[in-house]
Amino acid sequence: MPKLSPAEAAQPVVSPLTSAAMFLVLTVEDGGEDAVREAVPDLSAYARAVGFGHPEAELACVTGFGSAVWDRLFDGPRPAELHPFTALDGPQHSAPSTPGDLLLHLRAQHMDVCYDFAANLLTRLGGAVKVVDEVHGFRYYDRRDLLGFVDGTENPEGVEAVAAALVDAERDPEFVGGSYVIVQKYLHDISAWNSLSDHEQALVIGRTKTGNVQLPDAALPKNSHVSRNTIVGPDGEEQDILRANMPFGSFREGEVGTYFIGYCATPETTEQMLRNMFIGDEEGNRDRILDFSTAVTGGLFFVPPTGFLDDPPPAPGRGLAGTAASDDSTDDDSDDDPLTAPTTPAKPRTSDGSLGIGSLRS
Template identity: 30%
Template sequence: MAREQLGICTEANLHGSYLLLNALEGHERQIRHKLARVPALIERLSDHFSEAMLTSVIAIGSNFWDSLYPDSRPIGLAPFPSLQHTDIELAEAPIDLFIQVRSDRQDVNYIACQQLLQLLESHVEIQDTWQGFRYLDGRNLTGFVDVPNPPKGRLKRQVALVDQQQQPLFAAGSYVFVQQVIFDLKIWQHLTLAEQEQVMGIDKVTGKVLADERQIEVSHWALTEQTDTNSLVLRQNMPFAQLKQQGNIEVSYAACAEVLVNALTRRLGGNAAGASDQLLDYSQFACSAAFFAPSISFLELAINHQL
């Protein structure tokens, strides 16, 4: 049975570190070998810092996949969609490698990232690095609960991991959308509480869904929360904050690429109301990229092209 990367279905952590890397041309073989060593490296650190609950996810960009693994490709893996019905700028970026490191200790994240970069440094260039943190028990910087009803237990695996029967080679892998979103908090904070709750579609204190008479069709909740199991997305969002900009790092996992595309389409106006998520009036995308996070088993087999 394929072994999934433990960072996909992990519980929430206090700190997140994100590496966005581009490969140097002609280094595919070396990268393929070294990516297969990452899970063991993280497992070793996790055993040493057992209280930190350290995990990682390695994901390969759509545009880089065929160079790294030319013999096979996940069904549906494609560049981040450029949706024609919206004028919202998605800031699509062709990132080759995305590595997510999460734990309950920022110093452990730092150590893990340093060792990962030492492993890969002669083969990649750093495109960007992000640092996320848990804020007020799972809220984003708007002050609202970020994901009010996340999949739990076995449902996490069903939502996020490719099924063995559908794609045996890529079983236990996951399709990934990564977006960095900048919030305009100055404008947001001028809204009344009632106005903020209408935009979000949930109560600010409790995180409960607003009553029908207060709910609007294009609230953030209405366009991002799904009840159909086949449409669910596993979100591992974390806030980030710097002196001049603040926002959310949004990492979405799904067992099917189409689910991620449909969720994005709904949010950007491809819905019955024909309008975008109201929260986007107070935010903008700084980066969007599409990846596939293969299973640990695939990473190991791919070293010798045993696929």
Template identity: 50%
Template sequence: MANTGDQPWQRVPIDPQSVDAPLSRAAVFLVVTVSDTPEALATAKDVLSGMTDLVKTVGFRDLGARLSCNVGIGFDLWRRLTDSPPPRELHPFREIVGPVHTAVSTPGDLLFHIRAERGDFTFEFERQLLDGLGDAVQVVDEVTGFRYFDARDLLGFVDGTANPAGGDMAGATTVGDEDPEHAGGSYVVVQKYLHDLSSWNRLPVPSQEGVIGRTKVENIELPDAEHGQKSHKTLATIVDETGVEHEILRDNMPFGRPGQAEFGTYFIGYSRALWVIERMLERMFVGDPEGSYDRILDFSTAATGSTFFAPTRSFLESLGD
């Protein structure tokens, strides 16, 4: 076959990962760093190129478990892993310092977002995945999430109500012609929030509803405040200068260990444009207007913060060439 001069990432067809998979009953969020040695990088490439086969290997036992795993690659690893230019907006998570609260930036080369209807499947997949990676990686964060009643967080409110649906999903989450070399991929931001449930539960329900912007039981959207403090729902809604609203896909999951007084929400947002999530976080932590930050942060502390890009399946497979 004649050499066209094209690089592997320029020849592969668009084949998105399972970003649009429905909310699962179980999930694992695994963030690792990759050692800076040729052997470690070779191992990482080999494992990433075989992700589709690993999903099949574990998932065949019960196809109804709907096992999937999305892989996100951080900016620093991207430059070490491949000669492909990084996605246009990809960069390390930028710390956001507000008047009271901070969105911290924490390390992360690879994100594995593992989902299934059964917790034993997410467990087995993670076990085999880490066996394959071996000492090439170091685990920096590992969270096991679960569906809580009717998709509520541990604060008691339904989470993810504003997610795009149907035909709007791809437009909100998938890079297109604006970055053709990375079309079909998605930007991913993750944060682990730890809740002070004791303080939250002392807050009267009407006050909780004012913080969130929805009723607690019925999940009915409340009107936006015309003056003063804006709700979490309002601050997390991004409208550009032309009046166009930009959506992201949230696949948040609650997690916790009551014996350790640990209760939290793992935020994961997929977006076609990284600036959308960044502006959302700036509005939450800095405030709109500045100083009027999201009051949910008085009860929920961001313990981690990392940014990744989830390339196409074909891109991952090409790493093994």
């Protein structure tokens, strides 16, 4: 069988932005590993079943796994650069690391199909998992965040998006088509932000508010969001990540924010951006947007290629025997439909609380 290219092997990481998105971060309970692993091969079928009657919704699901849970679920090799999210404690602002074993990034043109996918999957998993963070994002006018600026202007497209977001054979031949994703939930101080003039806001972001034009180099502050998020590699070329950020808000909770989600072929690029933002450079330049936007969650996940999801490795220590046992256990007809497959009971455990974060690069 010919080897697939990264784009052919990938989950729908490089897909168009939609009008709605749901971000779910789950922890796997002790004893819930088998239930999660048995559900993994059915994820594509869930998406097809829920989206079949609503093709206009363009439902897509991307599933990622955290470092701590990987070795609890899968035998065999690990993604080469998978590790826990690194918390950052800067001179003024911090980026926390928060609990999370699984990331579900659901996107569609309307929220109902995202909800149905999540409802079916979480019903299947039952007590095997716990939802520790849930954010419902929405499109705001012409792809603006709730600070009023267009978000994602510099996203790569086409072959450049594939190169930026997806692992190739040179980087990690075991996981071609995979992607590293960092998520953060940012809460905005809208009152403080709105006390600034449009010109002052533009200096914080590095782009004009109305026209969405980057400020000229001579006028671009070194502590602007654009400056802090510009990463240049050793070859002198700018290093890209692929963002799928979404605004969110809750009047009851009094929250207004941006959910940052950045895909990259290596987590190092996104992590350098965050270090530039929170730690700053030798001259003390940090991202001034952090004076108005607080990171409250942080997680790093690996998004394996679709072939991995469709035929995942056996449980740790089970080897080929574990695979055979798993195949035998799914022979009865009740497992043919992923929406009605039985749930493996899980032993409950005490779990940590909520998590999330987000980059606002225009």
